[in-house]
Amino acid sequence: MKIGLAAKMNLLFFAMLMLFGLALGYGLIRQETRVLNAELVARANVLLDSLRIASEYPLLVKDREAISRSAKGLLAQPDVVYCRVEDAQRNTLVEAGAQQTHRVRLFRAIVTTKRGNALSGEELLLGSSPEVQETIGEVFLSLSLAGLDKKIHDVVALVAAIVAGALMVTFMASSLLFRRIVGRPVALLVKGIERLAGGDLDHQVRVHSTDEIGLLADSFNRMTKDLKNVTVSKDYVDDIIQSMTHLLIVLDSNFAIKTVNHAVVETLGYAEQELLGQPLQKVLDESSKAGLEDMVKRGALHNAERVYRAKNGKIIPVLFSGSVMRDRQNELKGIICLAQDVTDRKRLEKAVMQSEKMSAVGQLAAGVAHEINNPLGVIFGFAQGLIRRLQPGDPLEMPLKSIEQEAVRCKNLVQDLLTFSRATRADREPLELNRAVEAALSLVTARARMAQVEVRKELSADLPRILANLNQLQQLVINLANNAFDAMKDGGTLTVRTALIQEEARSWVSLIVADTGRGIAPDVLPRIFEPFFTTKPVGQGTGLGLSLAYEIVRKHSGTLEVKSQAGGAEFCAKFPARTGRELEERVRELRQDAGPPKAGSV
């Protein structure tokens, strides 16, 4: 059982009080017993004296009757139980009462008398005779102690009751007092200290006393306040760490992970327990593992590009900063690793780069196309004119037809190049994606049949309309389909799918073109949208098909992404779904641009 400070003090106080009470009670009883005994003795002496005096002369003259009268008178006194008078020769003259042996006290007194020793009568006259004391007998008196015993018993009972009562009252009062002046304030202090230990720096101990405990409470409150001013609580620090958007990993001196924050858990997909105690290499990509020791040597590392690898294998590019913690003896205490996830930034940078590359190529192509278009027209026109003039079997027929054929190819190439520059906002109108898809697929049906490719259409009905140029959309579908046919040399399935999807808090209309071909090699994948990049032999591909598709989608405020694996590639184009108001505004713009409608035109 736990005994509190106040209870201990009270018990000690009570023990001392009890000792004092017992000593006092003992002293009182002893004193009272002594007084009662003294009273008894005094009374006995008075009685004995009276008997002695009354018996003096009767003893001299052996007057038994007179002595007996005195003895009986004495026996009538309380407590007197026995009385005896003896003469000088120890003969019992009178005996009264019963001689008891239990709880009685025997008193005795010698009876003497003054005996005039007058030698002459004149001494008798003058009163000058020398007086001598003569023993003439002895008186005995027994007093019962029953009365005394009862009185002592009463005194003991009274003293015991008073002492016990006083002790009880004092104990109750003192326990209340101790609890009030010691127990409660100390309990409040203990509670305050526990709360302080638990990190509650706002708790104040309320003890209203001016004694040492009150001073202690004041000091405690001051200390708590000071502590609050100078100390940041662990919770507070934890909150800060956990609320950081950057990924914080703290390593101990053995490079094992000691602390991770919520952003680490969230971003990398590991549970905290899976990381604690593990080396940093667990989350670092192979390409980033070098350089940790170097950082320890240098003391810090700022904004280095590193790559983390999530639990699911996802690559996360980060801006990595590290600093080394050292103790006062300059011993390595730990390493703080702070990383910023730059995945989105990287993607944006890549997109911007791609866009700028496209833009440059487009402008170049457009310029070149303009300059080439006119001489090409002259070459094509004269080639056709010459061919028309040829006689059958003319030896120039083959070279001229080759010129015409290659001129056509150049014309088509120039046409593609011009598409980069021609696609403007003004060319777009609200239309249904499915209609463009249907129209485009009808154009590739023949090639599909030749390539033994089955075309599967999965067109979602009731799609919202998009703002687009129909020709360009058809071009997009045809280019993606041709790319698929190229990938499926031995036949396969071409799936064209349209759908309404929700992404980044808005609606998109998606177009997916998937093949079951050989897929795209990973090293090629990042470059497939670059203009003039092709894996086909020279003369078979221009390297403009996919880049044109990319440019068409980009100019429609959409995105084009590719996913590839061994079983085929999948191109996904997304166009923003337009609301009714956006479409109306666009229609109004088109009408104003067109001016008043001309008769006969559609």
Next chain:
Amino acid sequence: MKKALSAFWLVLFSLSPGSAKEGPLFSILFSSDIEPYQQASQGFRELLAEHGLSARFAPYDLKNESPESVDARLRQSQSTLVVALGTPALKFAREKIQDVPVVFCMVLNPKRLQAPNITGVSMDIPLSVKLRIVKSVLPNARRAGVLYSRNSNALLAEMVAGASAFGLEVLEKEVGSDKELPAALKEMSWQIDVFLMLPDSGIYFPKSTEYLLLESLRNKFPVIGLSSVYTKAGALLSFDGHYKDMGRQAGEMAVRLLRGEQPEALPIAPPRTIHWSLNRLTAERLDLKIPEGVAREATEIFGQ
């Protein structure tokens, strides 16, 4: 007691031989140092002084000095006259001194100690004087009770002889020892009108006297005591000699002896001044009506 003793020694010092002019030397034998002897000695010296005698006085205390020492000193002193105060002193003088005249005083019944060189003043108050006063106080008294022993036979005889002259019949009872006193008193108390104490130390001592006086009050008989001390204690009346006057009386005898008279020529004299004391409380208790004229004659009255 201590005070009295020191006073006594002061007196002795003033009486020392060297303190007075050369003259007759008086050796004064004190039986003890009690006040009555001092008074008597004082009276003796005053009387001598009145007669113009520049005598020297040598005191001897027989109580506090051994008889041998006193005897030796007496023989060396060559006293002119020896004064014996009290019976022990007279007995000593009678035994040791034969060639110097001895004058005594304060001695009861001195006749038994007579010698040729001895004379003095007796302490015995004449029975007739006593009975006359008793009769005047108790005129109706007819029968007087007396207890006696062998020691007081002579006194009883004198009493029996003298009482009839005053119309009193003496009812006497001999008491063998003090233990017989209560029985004797009980027997006589209802028959007597007055009880007369005889100076008999065999019968009377403090406790028996107390008993006697208590019985007298219970049984209503007046007691005639031996001295004023008894009156004070409850006796109706008592007689006393005048101690200082006794000393003067003895002094007169000494002067006559110095003038050449012989001791034999000077008979033993009774005290010439008698004092008597009365206890009014006792009288009231005993329902006695004391005639006022008589009471006025008392030297000392207790219980006023």
